[in-house]
Amino acid sequence: MSSVFKALADPTRRKVLALLRERPMSAGDLADQFDVSKPTMSAHFAVLREAGLIDASKNGKSIVYRLRMSVLEEALMGLAQTVGLDLGAAERKEETS
Amino acid sequence: MTRAGNALGLAVIAVALVEAMAIALFLLVPEKREYWLIAALTMPILWTGAELMKRDKTSIRFTVAYAATILALAQGFAITRAMGMLAPDDESAGLRVLGIAAGLVIVGYGNLIPKKALCTDPASPGAARRQAVQRYSAWVFVLAGLANTLIWTLAPIEQAALLSMAPLAAGLSLIALRIGRARTQRRSEA
Numbered sequence: 001m002s003s004v005f006k007a008l009a010d011p012t013r014r015k016v017l018a019l020l021r022e023r024p025m026s027a028g029d030l031a032d033q034f035d036v037s038k039p040t041m042s043a044h045f046a047v048l049r050e051a052g053l054i055d056a057s058k059n060g061k062s063i064v065y066r067l068r069m070s071v072l073e074e075a076l077m078g079l080a081q082t083v084g085l086d087l088g089a090a091e092r093k094e095e096t097s
Numbered sequence: 098m099t100r101a102g103n104a105l106g107l108a109v110i111a112v113a114l115v116e117a118m119a120i121a122l123f124l125l126v127p128e129k130r131e132y133w134l135i136a137a138l139t140m141p142i143l144w145t146g147a148e149l150m151k152r153d154k155t156s157i158r159f160t161v162a163y164a165a166t167i168l169a170l171a172q173g174f175a176i177t178r179a180m181g182m183l184a185p186d187d188e189s190a191g192l193r194v195l196g197i198a199a200g201l202v203i204v205g206y207g208n209l210i211p212k213k214a215l216c217t218d219p220a221s222p223g224a225a226r227r228q229a230v231q232r233y234s235a236w237v238f239v240l241a242g243l244a245n246t247l248i249w250t251l252a253p254i255e256q257a258a259l260l261s262m263a264p265l266a267a268g269l270s271l272i273a274l275r276i277g278r279a280r281t282q283r284r285s286e287a
Contacts, residue, residue: 021232022225023224023225023228024219024220024224024225024228026220052212055219057219057220059219059220064219064220065219066219066224066228067211067228067232068211068212069211069212070208070209070211070212070235071207071208071210071211071235071236071239072208074211074232
């Protein structure tokens with residue numbers, strides 16, 4: 001569960017999930033929506049995949065991502081967005097100590 | 098512990114609990130031994146059959162743990178009744194707990210729909226529509242399950258069974274309507 005909190009703590013990753021809620025998208029299409037480098041985006045995708053929130057499949061030369069969030073995880077994301085909860089605080093505290 | 102380890106551990110504990118309770122019931126209420134024999138054999142047979150299927154073992158084991166927990170709940174009430182710890186008036190409490198457990202199973206099932214029922218080809222044109230229907234169905238199942246649980250918790254026991262059907266019927270109708278709308282949309286786009 002801590003990997004889910006870590007994944008949902010970042011606003012970029014939350015926006016990726018919000019975009020994937022509309023439809024499955026290729027890595028390139030998703031990266032175009034953000035003003036960050038491709039390696040950074042790849043790192044965000046890796047965190048989301050590790051948390052089991054997205055799923056990747058190959059389509060020709062591109063990778064297509066789709067949402068794999070349970071209802072509880074989606075509700076948690078909605079709560080984090082609405083109330084502005086800092087879900088990553090515990091994770092960061094653990095890393096610094 | 099890994100997710101697979103958790104699933105196996107939970108399934109083993111829940112099935113062991115069912116078996117222990119079946120033995121206890123066998124000793125406490127020998128006149129109904131055929132029931133306890135069925136209870137004792139059901140989970141091992143179901144689990145063995147499920148393990149033979151070529152499907153994700155982790156989700157199978159979580160399902161086995163779920164089913165065994167509900168069976169153990171029912172057996173727990175039979176044991177308390179057999180030991181005279183439950184007055185006849187309290188027997189409705191057993192029904193209530195089983196109703197709540199069934200509602201929670203629906204919540205758990207709905208919660209996992211988006212994780213398990215992934216569309217096979219995410220690059221296909223209809224993938225977005227299929228995903229939307231799945232997510233909608235998942236939310237409806239979770240909310241209907243929660244409503245069902247709430248009814249079994251709060252409603253008078255003699256009305257709970259009938260009332261608890263309402264959110265499920267409404268939920269299934271909403272899902273059917275949503276699927277119908279998605280099909281019409283697909284036809285009009287084709």
